[in-house]
Amino acid sequence: MDIIRGCAECKRITDAYESETMSWFRLEGHLRIAEHGRYKSAIDRIATELDAATRRRTELRLELKRHKQTEHFGGSGAAPLTMRA
């Protein structure tokens, strides 16, 4: 992801994204093992966690996009979030 150098918020979001990505890969590895062994309950549990990790990654991507739009590219295109609703 492209971030603005020196911005603490950009760094915070990308760090969080990277750690979610790591746990996503770890969960996927666990899922493969569980599927191989046909551990039904483990498969269900891991699949649920994998879904949650996928959602968190999507949210972090959106959060970074919104942050960049409002903090770094304010005025171009969409109105800042604080101006809405």
Ligand SMILES: [Zn+2]
């Ligand atoms: Zn930033």
